[in-house]
Amino acid sequence: MKGRPATISPYPDGPLIVRGDVELLSADGTPIPTRRRTVALCRCGLSSIKPFCDGTHKAAGFRTE
Numbered sequence: 757m758k759g760r761p762a763t764i765s766p767y768p769d770g771p772l773i774v775r776g777d778v779e780l781l782s783a784d785g786t787p788i789p790t791r792r793r794t795v796a797l798c799r800c801g802l803s804s805i806k807p808f809c810d811g812t813h814k815a816a817g818f819r820t821e
């Protein structure tokens with residue numbers, strides 16, 4: 757089924773928000789299951805549930821500017 761194209765938006769001082777139908781793959785090509793059509797991907801490198809954001813960026817003071 758084709759819908760709107762997926763989008764990726766940077767959240768200020770936080771994760772990348774991915775909306776839409778996408779297939780997430782690990783570095784070796786293994787599919788990473790997602791439960792939602794919107795996911796937040798860590799870009800601070802500190803999440804304990806990579807590739808997803810767990811909110812650690814806030815406590816770490818991650819800045820994107």
Ligand code: FES
Nearest residue numbers: 798799800809813
């Ligand atoms: S961006 Fe949120 S934990 Fe890394």
